[in-house]
Amino acid sequence: MAPSAGYTSIPAFLCLIFVWATTASGTPKDIFTEELFIKPLSRGYVYSHFQFTTKWNASIHDSNTFRHYRLFPKALGEVLAKYGVQELHLSQTQGLWRHKFWGYPVHDAPPGAELWVWFKPTVKDIDRAWTELVNAVSGLFCSSLNFLDSKNTVVPQWSYRPQGTAAPGYSTFSYHVRYGALPREIVCTENLTPWKKLLPCDSKAGLSTLFNAFHFHDASYHSLGLHIRPVCADVDCTEEAIELSQSLSVVTDVISTSHTGTPNWSLRSLFGNHLASTCPVAAKSTIFVELTKNEDSHMYRLTPDPSSTEKVTRGPDQHTYAVYDVQSLMKSGRVLNIAATFRDPPVLLSVEPPPIHVHRYITGYGLDKGGISCLIYNNMVVNQSIIYLDVLPWFTRVFFNSLTVTNNGTRLPFKVHYVPGKDRSRPHQLELSFNLWPHSVTQVSFTFTRAFLKWTEYPPDANHGFYIDSATITAILATSRGYTATPQHSSCLESIMTDNSSRFPVRLHTESLLVSLPTPDFSMPYNVICLACTVVAIAFGSVHNLTTRRFEKLDPSAKKGILTKVKGFLSKLRSKKASPEKQTNNASHPEDTDTSDNQNELKNENSSAKSSS
Amino acid sequence: SLSHQIVQLVKDATRDAAVVKSFEAAKGLRSQRPDKDIMRSYRFHPSYDITFTLIVPEPQNVNVEWDIEAGTRDYLQPLLDSLLEYTSISVTSQVLYLVSLGGKPKKGDNFYYYTEQDLPHIINPLETKLGSHASNSPALNFIVGIPTQDRSPLYILDSNGEKLPSNAFLSPRWGGILIYNAEQDNATISSSPAQSIQVNMHRVMEVFVSQIRLLLNIHAQMVTKELKWEIAGWLRCRCVENLATATSTLQSLAQLLEEIGNIVISDEIGKEVESAVASIKNSRQLLASGKLREAFQTAFFHPSLLELLYFPEDQKFAIYIPLFLPISIPIVMSIMQAVKWFKQQKKAKSE
Numbered sequence A: 001m002a003p004s005a006g007y008t009s010i011p012a013f014l015c016l017i018f019v020w021a022t023t024a025s026g027t028p029k030d031i032f033t034e035e036l037f038i039k040p041l042s043r044g045y046v047y048s049h050f051q052f053t054t055k056w057n058a059s060i061h062d063s064n065t066f067r068h069y070r071l072f073p074k075a076l077g078e079v080l081a082k083y084g085v086q087e088l089h090l091s092q093t094q095g096l097w098r099h100k101f102w103g104y105p106v107h108d109a110p111p112g113a114e115l116w117v118w119f120k121p122t123v124k125d126i127d128r129a130w131t132e133l134v135n136a137v138s139g140l141f142c143s144s145l146n147f148l149d150s151k152n153t154v155v156p157q158w159s160y161r162p163q164g165t166a167a168p169g170y171s172t173f174s175y176h177v178r179y180g181a182l183p184r185e186i187v188c189t190e191n192l193t194p195w196k197k198l199l200p201c202d203s204k205a206g207l208s209t210l211f212n213a214f215h216f217h218d219a220s221y222h223s224l225g226l227h228i229r230p231v232c233a234d235v236d237c238t239e240e241a242i243e244l245s246q247s248l249s250v251v252t253d254v255i256s257t258s259h260t261g262t263p264n265w266s267l268r269s270l271f272g273n274h275l276a277s278t279c280p281v282a283a284k285s286t287i288f289v290e291l292t293k294n295e296d297s298h299m300y301r302l303t304p305d306p307s308s309t310e311k312v313t314r315g316p317d318q319h320t321y322a323v324y325d326v327q328s329l330m331k332s333g334r335v336l337n338i339a340a341t342f343r344d345p346p347v348l349l350s351v352e353p354p355p356i357h358v359h360r361y362i363t364g365y366g367l368d369k370g371g372i373s374c375l376i377y378n379n380m381v382v383n384q385s386i387i388y389l390d391v392l393p394w395f396t397r398v399f400f401n402s403l404t405v406t407n408n409g410t411r412l413p414f415k416v417h418y419v420p421g422k423d424r425s426r427p428h429q430l431e432l433s434f435n436l437w438p439h440s441v442t443q444v445s446f447t448f449t450r451a452f453l454k455w456t457e458y459p460p461d462a463n464h465g466f467y468i469d470s471a472t473i474t475a476i477l478a479t480s481r482g483y484t485a486t487p488q489h490s491s492c493l494e495s496i497m498t499d500n501s502s503r504f505p506v507r508l509h510t511e512s513l514l515v516s517l518p519t520p521d522f523s524m525p526y527n528v529i530c531l532a533c534t535v536v537a538i539a540f541g542s543v544h545n546l547t548t549r550r551f552e553k554l555d556p557s558a559k560k561g562i563l564t565k566v567k568g569f570l571s572k573l574r575s576k577k578a579s580p581e582k583q584t585n586n587a588s589h590p591e592d593t594d595t596s597d598n599q600n601e602l603k604n605e606n607s608s609a610k611s612s613s
Numbered sequence B: 001s002l003s004h005q006i007v008q009l010v011k012d013a014t015r016d017a018a019v020v021k022s023f024e025a026a027k028g029l030r031s032q033r034p035d036k037d038i039m040r041s042y043r044f045h046p047s048y049d050i051t052f053t054l055i056v057p058e059p060q061n062v063n064v065e066w067d068i069e070a071g072t073r074d075y076l077q078p079l080l081d082s083l084l085e086y087t088s089i090s091v092t093s094q095v096l097y098l099v100s101l102g103g104k105p106k107k108g109d110n111f112y113y114y115t116e117q118d119l120p121h122i123i124n125p126l127e128t129k130l131g132s133h134a135s136n137s138p139a140l141n142f143i144v145g146i147p148t149q150d151r152s153p154l155y156i157l158d159s160n161g162e163k164l165p166s167n168a169f170l171s172p173r174w175g176g177i178l179i180y181n182a183e184q185d186n187a188t189i190s191s192s193p194a195q196s197i198q199v200n201m202h203r204v205m206e207v208f209v210s211q212i213r214l215l216l217n218i219h220a221q222m223v224t225k226e227l228k229w230e231i232a233g234w235l236r237c238r239c240v241e242n243l244a245t246a247t248s249t250l251q252s253l254a255q256l257l258e259e260i261g262n263i264v265i266s267d268e269i270g271k272e273v274e275s276a277v278a279s280i281k282n283s284r285q286l287l288a289s290g291k292l293r294e295a296f297q298t299a300f301f302h303p304s305l306l307e308l309l310y311f312p313e314d315q316k317f318a319i320y321i322p323l324f325l326p327i328s329i330p331i332v333m334s335i336m337q338a339v340k341w342f343k344q345q346k347k348a349k350s351e
Helices: A009-025 A074-081 A126-141 A189-197 A206-208 A215-220 A267-271 A524-548 A562-578 A580-588 A590-612 B002-013 B016-027 B035-038 B068-082 B116-122 B125-127 B202-218 B227-259 B265-288 B291-298 B313-350
Strands: A029-039 A045-056 A085-094 A111-118 A176-184 A219-231 A242-253 A285-288 A300-303 A308-314 A316-324 A337-344 A356-363 A371-377 A386-394 A397-406 A415-419 A428-436 A440-452 A466-468 A472-477 A505-511 A514-515 B048-055 B061-063 B088-097 B113-114 B140-146 B154-156 B167-172 B175-179 B190-191 B196-199
Touching: A009 A397, A029 A206, A045 A206, A045 A267, A074 A085, A074 A126, A074 B088, A074 B167, A085 A126, A111 A126, A126 A176, A126 A189, A176 A505, A206 A285, A206 B140, A215 A242, A356 A472, A356 A505, A356 A514, A371 A386, A397 A428, A428 A440, A524 B313, B016 B227, B035 B116, B048 B061, B048 B068, B048 B125, B048 B202, B116 B125, B140 B202, B154 B196, B167 B202, B175 B202, B227 B265
Parallel strands: A029 A285, B048 B088, B048 B140, B061 B196, B113 B154, B140 B175
Antiparallel strands: A029 A045, A045 A242, A085 A111, A085 A219, A111 A176, A219 A242, A285 A316, A300 A337, A308 A316, A356 A371, A371 A440, A386 A428, A386 A472, A397 A440, A415 A428, A466 A514, A472 A505, B167 B175, B190 B196
């Protein structure tokens, strides 16, 4: 936009000033927003979702980007730069999200840890990059993600598509994606602390001061999420940006954990603290409360009054949100404690099943064979096509010919991508795509046989069993009933207010399963050693003593040592107990007494030898 | 005499004393006295990570900007470029909010100060945020700390009670910390509701570049300020250091193998040992003939950590005892009795 010289000099001068003014004020390199989303669920549960989004106006493909950091955490940026990561999605969850009662969360996560990564096209050896990345991320978050090796990593063909911007044709053949999950992984404060450290304000100011480890680990469900993806910097999409979204979701059972047994909740009762500060480097700090079935406050009333109430139409459904602009509400140093008071007697939200929900379980009995069945419920009046991904470890050997997809007895056609597993190197991967009929239950089932592992491959608690990863169901819904996720272009919850999309992608994770394998008795080596050694010692000792016993005459007048005195006393006791008559007989035959005494003393020698062995 | 002076001059120019010191330190001789130079500087490594951190404890009160990219480009890049052949140095920077310098500064006339004893405590609260999960290179951390508004201005006093002109200190083999007082350091300040500070990069970088030199053991030449001569002197030190480290590592490895007989050594390590010995011989020859650069390359090669994978003697003992002890006791006793009997027989015979 070089200004033309000549008679347009004055407007050109103004133009120049305008350009200078904008560059002098500086386009912000990165923007940080913190948001909290609270949604009351049915039966007195409350879903709270913290969302911390950093949007950095830099390109992830540029090698100079990851050198100078401001709000984006340096520890994370170095890992991304070194291993050529384009998208990274990590979730660590404790508990199971119950879709049937709670609807859909903002980010769905399976129990345990899950990591899936799209690498840049410039990365040559993706398996090696995956191994090194997994080790670096496990160090960064203090979790054992380094166990994600080839035995539990797969390349999903149709699920887990890139969520950010990418070059056209990038994801066609799925060369660059890796997915792995560890259902056994436990989430505790050890994982919360390094996750908190990545926030610009740590937990010293802003919404992160509400983090209270005690309350979180008491909750029915809590999940830490970290999502990095390239996005468009603005609506025109002329520039690239990197978006880091850190999320913490908690579902609290308010009725059970409150002292009064009422479903009233507040920031104080949910998190142990009211909000006393905002993060100084945050551009925006907002709290959203979803009021969808309660627009007229007939169930509960919110205090203080929200800054604004937004009615949003997403697809065919309408949602209402109460918006609190925290920065303006806390301007004069006040504290903020949002509370919901239910009327007396309380009326709770009714359970409304979401469009799709799933239930997966193990079938069969014994330690030889088994089966997996997955029931997928479709509560809509239209067909819905879904993609089903299931990853089974190599030791549950799947019979592919037993795979059926049925709906009330009728077999459905399906498209399948199946990669059979290889012992000790590759898991079984099953990806199906089929249609769900309206108002029906579809069942996916197959059988497997259990392998016998080598004795070093059992975990320390072998009889606990082995975990099977959650299955993933991906679908694009036309309705937003129970839907809380943000639109595709931004992870900020604020973008929900201006959402005009008509398609809502959703991902569901099922339960993770626990399967018992034939387990040997690990105490056997110890038992065998004990038994064998005892038998050998006793048998050998006795036989040896019998064969090498020599009788020698003892001199009764010789001085007796203490040992022989004790032995003599003991033998006298024994003979007294055994036969009082014999003693009288012995008394009349003194020579016999001698030999019997000798015999007793010899016996004692041998028995003491035995006891010492 | 003149020849004597010339020799002395050349020795200074080539940093002879420093070379000898490096050699002895790398060999690990215990008899040497602790030396500041050796204790302060990093050992040689093919790559280093330099991180510049800006600490802003109260972002709600001050709005700090620093153009670190331009600063490193203008002040640090010449040094890094000249070292590019021998070691790769990566430079990163970050800003940490709501973190403050540790320790408790004391109150002076109308300023606050740290004494020499307080300095080790300053680094503690920062350590958790420094460090990299993605690289193993030794890290040099340089920190610019903005004091909080109620503890400002903040100075460091030396042992005489005088304010340090640079207001910075160096931590051996770790990095350096500079406390930046906005009013005194020619920062451009504008007082809107939040005080806005633009950090003066010249002031900050001149301190840090000199600290980097000390930490990497690149000394300014007394005779001339030529960068090339500095690099040559540094190369000499490093070369000698690598040679000494390699020979001492090999010696200790040989000693270890002698002591523990049944260690399992993988073939890789064996190959590395052989190549290390070859490199040492090669670089010695090159040094003698004056080819500094090649000698440097080959001298840096020493065996990596060893995996101890052997069956300890005492464990073997513990496994076999439950089986052999019960068997051996009667046998031993019988043997003793048999010996006694033989002795008796001998006695009887001799009588």
